[in-house]
Amino acid sequence: MNEQKIDQYRRDFFTKATATAATGVIAPGVMLMQVGQAQARPLDQAASNKNRWGLLIDSNKCADGCSDCVKACESENAWGSGSTDEQKSDAGQKAQWIRTVTLKNKLTSKEHQLPMMCQHCEQPPCVDVCPTGASFKRADGIVLVDKHICIGCRYCMMACPYKARSFIHEDLHDQSPDVPRGKGTVESCTLCVHKIDRGDGTTACAEACTHQAILFGDLNDPNSTISIEMKKHATTQIRADLNLNTGVRYRGI
Amino acid sequence: MFAQPVTSKWVLATTNPANLGVIVKQIRNLFIFLTLSLVMSGSVMADSVGPELKINRANGDKCVLPADEMRKDHMKHLQHQRDDTMRDGIRTEKFSLKECINCHANKDEADKYIPVNAPGEFCQSCHAYTSVKLDCFECHATKPRDTAFHxxxxxxxxxxxxxxxxxxxxxxxxxxxxxxxxx
Structure with missing residues (x-):
């Protein structure tokens, strides 16, 4: 009984929250990030190829030395500083779903940084090489690892041109209920698939970026903010020569 | 001439009249056993078989299916749901492992959750009794957590x-x- 009432209360709260978010400003100096851009899909309905989720990252806006996106990913998905696990693994062995990369122009010596994670390719090499079918692409373009059938061979880690995947070397105990992870399996950015499925319409990194450098949205929807931005500005795919059609695009590199 | 084929101990015994007393004893013992088990079966209910489970009734009095069905089939439902969730993103609550844990994780005196796979806890007590290895929690969280926001x-x-x-x-x-x- 009580549980139901709480749920009802939460539902009302979030309905109100979303309605208000649409107006943008909720208090002087307080801006809510755009919520509900992605329509919540009913819980019992499968993800479909009507959507293709992606990110647009503006490396000009990405502030040097800032790692808010990495920290947000860690606490949302319970890896790195967001978990008490992986104490025995060294830096090269530890989980890494997202990292910041600094680029330097050799002519001008100008340095700038950008976040780097799974690029959610349309033609993912990690899926091509997986011997068990554990590495797969969901209908809505999210590339995931099915840890139930992953045998930990790490072919996908070698195949990935973006060095986006990592392997878990030790027993874990401090996982998030939404993000199962365990020893002997490969993992990478899930594009916060649990948040997408519950209709949050954003990812932890996009939510946490105070510089608005990360924009989440539906690449298949011509009216989504991400599509409009990509029509307005020149964007790049990293290693576009591989013809992977990545779901994560960059500006300013 | 045909040698009688020896098919069992019983046949062997019947061929030898000296063993007749043993057979009578064995039949009597069988009767006692059957009668006793008939009498016992009335008092042995399904609920008193196996370990006593710690169930937090504050979370509700009913599982998603009757207890006898859950005892038998919980893994079938979980496995079906697992593929739906993993592959298609279907996250209905009825057979979700996360919801099992939300309901079945107990708290200790300090009001902190005890992992469901700890000795004596809901999942582990039956799995220890039946000596079936519990693999779920090598990856899945063993206790509920409020959604963490950065x-x-x-x-x-x-x-x-x-x-x-x-x-x-x-x-x-x-x-x-x-x-x-x-x-």
């Missing part, structure tokens, strides 16, 4: 909550629910 996000949520006079903590939500329940 501090940057939760600060914004707090600001929002202040403006809209909404409850900020779970205990406040519980208080509201308790009041509503009292009415």
């Amino acid at each position: 501090p940057i996000v939760s600060d914004k949520m707090k600001a929002f909550a202040d403006v809209h006079d909404a409850p900020k903590t779970k205990s406040m939500l519980d208080t509201i629910a308790a009041k509503a329940g009292a009415k």
Whole structure:
């Protein structure tokens, strides 16, 4: 009984929250990030190829030395500083779903940084090489690892041109209920698939970026903010020569 | 001439009259055993078989299916749901492992959750009794956790909550629910 009432209360709260978010400003100096851009899909309905989720990252806006996106990913998905696990693994062995990369122009010596994670390719090499079918692409373009059938061979880690995947070397105990992870399996950015499925319409990194450098949205929807931005500005795919059609695009590199 | 084929101990015994007394004894013992088990079966209910389970009735009195079905088939349902969730993103609550744990994780005296795979806890007690290895929790969380938001996000949520006079903590939500329940 009580549980139901709480749920009802939460539902009302979030309905109100979303309605208000649409107006943008909720208090002087307080801006809510755009919520509900992605329509919540009913819980019992499968993800479909009507959507293709992606990110647009503006490396000009990405502030040097800032790692808010990495920290947000860690606490949302319970890896790195967001978990008490992986104490025995060294830096090269530890989980890494997202990292910041600094680029330097050799002519001008100008340095700038950008976040780097799974690029959610349309033609993912990690899926091509997986011997068990554990590495797969969901209908809505999210590339995931099915840890139930992953045998930990790490072919996908070698195949990935973006060095986006990592392997878990030790027993874990401090996982998030939404993000199962365990020893002997490969993992990478899930594009916060649990948040997408519950209709949050954003990812932890996009939510946490105070510089608005990360924009989440539906690449298949011509009216989504991400599509409009990509029509307005020149964007790049990293290693576009591989013809992977990545779901994560960059500006300013 | 045909040698009698020896098919069992019984045949062997019947061929030898000296063993007749043994057979009578064995038949008598069988009768006693059958009678006893008939008498016992009336008093042995399914619920008293196996370990005593710690079930938190405060979370509700009913599982998603009757207990005998869950005992037999919980893994079938979980496995079906697992593929739906993993491959298609279908996250209905009925057979979700996360919901099992939300309901079946118990708290200790310090009001902290005990992992469901700890000795004597809901999942582990039966699995230890039947000596079936419990693999789920090599990857899945063993206790509920309030959805974690990054501090940057939760600060914004707090600001929002202040403006809209909404409850900020779970205990406040519980208080509201308790009041509503009292009415």
